[in-house]
Amino acid sequence: MNRWSLVASGCCVAASLVLSSCDIGSVGSAKAATFANPIMNGGADPWMIQHDGYYYYTHTVGNAIQIWKSRSLTDMAGAETAVIWKPPATGPNSADIWAPELHWFNGKWYIYYAADDGRNENHRMFVLESATDDALGEYEDRGKITDSTDKWAIDGTVLSKPDGSLYFIWSGWEGDVNVSQRLYIAPMSNPYTISGDRVELSRPTLDWEMIGEPTINEGPEVLVSDKKINLIYSASGSWTDDYTLGLLTADPGSDPLDPASWTKKPEPVFKKTDRVFGPGHNSFVKSPDGKEDWIVYHAAITSGAGWNRNVRTQPFQWNEDGTPDFGEPVAPGAWLPLPSGEPARMRLEAEKAKLEGMQATENEEASGGKIVSGWTDEDSGVEWEIEVEKDGVYRLALRYLNEASVPQHLNMTIGGKLHVDVSLDTGLKGEWSNAFIPVGLKKGSNTIKLGGGGSRLSLDSIDVLAPEE
Structure with a gap:
């Protein structure tokens, strides 16, 4: 178990925190059972x-x-991570590495990714096979995975049926010119080999599928219930x-290679709102307890x-009927x-x-009902004392609102010595975001101060994400 404590200085608020797989105890400062999007700032x-x-x-x-690895869905920005593969200097998979996916088959990991030679x-689609059962370990390049047409291809994924049969599904061109992206499926003889002809499952035909040129169907993802095979795209x-x-x-029980087995829903199942724009290219998981x-x-x-x-x-x-109900995408302002x-x-x-030189004002979307603003460059700041019981790299998930038209910068000092430049992206029209800041803390007390922001920057709160053990 990892034990550490935090003290917010200057306001007579002390907080101690215990993190384990089962509980958290705190005194004088709320433990939070909520989070706000995004979970990755890019x-x-x-x-x-x-x-x-x-x-x-x-992600791309x-x-x-x-690859990132974590026991937490929402703390992925602070997770253990490793670059597991770099492309060769030249060749068909040397550039533009897009949309990797990680799958587990027969005791090994397989990574499907799109790449090209700079054009x-x-x-085309390519596949890596793990040398061990460690997803962050070594991989062998299994080369290109394609059907006999060998046409333009991205966003490959796999449908695995209960009988063990595998099917590769991807987005591709019908010919050699970028007119529209369509969804294709083909049988697989093993996780790195397509063993039959491709079959078209979908092309853009509905009004909501045809905004922008070329027209696009892409990012197919499989979501199976007891009543339906759902292919979200x-x-x-x-x-x-x-x-x-x-x-x-x-x-x-239908044949996935028969286009007649598939029915397209006439309306989108997840679309923009007045505060969320361009939601797409997704995956699905269960909560930690399932x-x-x-x-x-x-x-x-x-x-x-x-x-x-x-x-x-x-x-x-x-x-x-066994289809998913995604509802509406929630705004970053929602907890x-x-x-x-x-x-x-x-x-x-x-x-x-x-x-220091700051003001707290009410805000209905703030976690505690208030935000802090009034930054005036070097004459303002926010300061905490953070005490930890072990050395380590911690993540500060800083929730902020940048209503300026350009990114803003804060200067973070740790112990009055280490200086870290914190870049906060613009919300353009004023939308909440999170910045995930890695900080190396030493055992004992650490003073952390943020200063230097501009007049249109507001700070709501900071979630402290401890290193996983």
Whole structure:
């Protein structure tokens, strides 16, 4: 068990925190059973999978494949991580590494990813196979995975049926010109080999699928219930506010290679709201105790942000017919209960810290009902004393609102010596976000101060994420 304590100086508030797999105790400062999106302050095409009590996560890095490992769904930004593969200097998979997915088959990990040689028209799917059962360990490059047409391909995933049969599903072009992206399926003889012809499952035909050019169906993901095989996919341009999720369904006993087995829902199943834009390219996991279903997805940081995206998560329900009911994507201003079975976390409210030249004002979307603002560069700041019982790298999940049109910067000092530049992205039209700041703390008391922000920056709270043991 990891024990540590925090003291918010200057306001007579002391807090002690005990983190373990089962409980948290605190005195004088609230332990939080809530969180706010995003769970990653940047990233696209998020993929998360559970295995042996851990969550494994990856997203598009662009020039490598990186895996995160955590027992917590919402604390992934502070998780153990490793770059497990870097592309060769030249060749068909040397550039533009997109949308990796991690799958477990027959005692080994397989990573499916899209890559090219620097020219988008040469994008194809490739696969890595683990040398051991360690997802963060070594991998062998199994090369390209393709059907006989060998056409442009991205966003590959796998449908695994109870009888052990495997099917590869991806987004591709019909020919050699980028007119539209369609969804294809083909049988597999093993996790790294396609063994038959591709079959088209879907193409953009509905109005909500055809916003932006070229028209797009991509990001297919499998979600199976006892009544349906659900294939959730992303539609319309990923650079638009209207990127959205659609749904294809098939009966569990049907032939997935027969297009007649699949029915397309005429309406999107997850789409933009007045505060969430471009939600798409998702994956699905259970809560730590297995009682809840969660969707992990990316969205634009605000309207018009295009490919400037972050990663979010929220629970979803099921319809009587075995299809998912995702509801609406929740805004970053909303607080959600932590996933069932995930331990509470320590939250430091900004208004309870030592304030220098700052003011606390009421805000209905703040975790404690108040925010702190009034930054005036070097003449203002917020300060805490944090005491830990072991050396380590901790993550400070700083929830902030940047209403300026440009990023802002805070200067963090630890013990008055170590200086860390904290960059806070703009919300453009004023939207909440999180910055996940790694800080090396020494056993005992550590003074942490944030200063230097601008006039349109507000701070709500900081969640302190301890290193996992």
